[in-house]
Amino acid sequence: MGGTDEGTAAGTDWRAWQESWDRQQEWYMPDREERFRVMLDMVEATVGPKPGVLDLACGTGSITDRLLARFPEATSTGVDLDPALLTIARGHFAGDERVTLVTADLKDPAWTDSLPHTSYDAVLTATALHWLHSEPLAALYRQIGTLVRDGGVFMNADHMKDASTPRINAAERAHRHAGMERARAAGALDWAEWWALAAKDPVLAGPTAERFRIYGEHADGDTPSAQWHAEALGAAGFAEARPVWASPSDALVLALK
């Protein structure tokens, strides 16, 4: 996706990389954009239209992108560990003083030391915390409980599985995968194909090799139920927590401090 100055960061079309990331993620989650819309509705409902946001495990910054398009007076700190996705985010938000991007490992107990602020109106995350096992995730929730100001909000949109409904889960999965196969036949890229493209890009090749050294193909985590998330957030100091949106495979859990 190089532009006229092929091979240099200045010639890279960051918007095109951002959009191709979004298409790849939508192949797994056709409702992804609706999830973002409801998340931002609930930001507005709880902390208003000028929030200081932490975009947790931001990747290329898709949440921050939607946040700033809808609330131009918002600010955002994006934090992630992936050097390739952060390279796209840095290119995409270059020169935008509302955005700060931070490299940190959310499993490192000292990761909050890297943040530019000690408190946020809203901490938002999507399709990311299933990369963590439940125990480190509960520890992360306790840290988020201290980062969100009183009256502030945390929201997690992710795959959340209910193990008590195996037949419903199997039917939903088969239906979703049939749709994915049709989209694939129409040209949609999956995770591995998208990363293979990034590995061939002159600017992204180095950071892509580095992200595979860090993570391998994908981290190995858990997908607990929405109820588990709500209870863990209650234990982490939030006053109220419940799902505010759900699809057959995913949920958006909101916790209010």
Ligand SMILES: C[S@@+](CC[C@H](N)C(=O)[O-])C[C@H]1O[C@@H](n2cnc3c(N)ncnc32)[C@H](O)[C@@H]1O
């Ligand atoms: C599927 S991507 C989602 C990115 C973005 N939130 C979105 O919706 O497009 C998952 C992200 O979680 C990040 N992540 C996973 N484990 C992490 C960790 N321990 N520390 C920081 N980031 C992590 C990955 O680097 C990746 O960017």
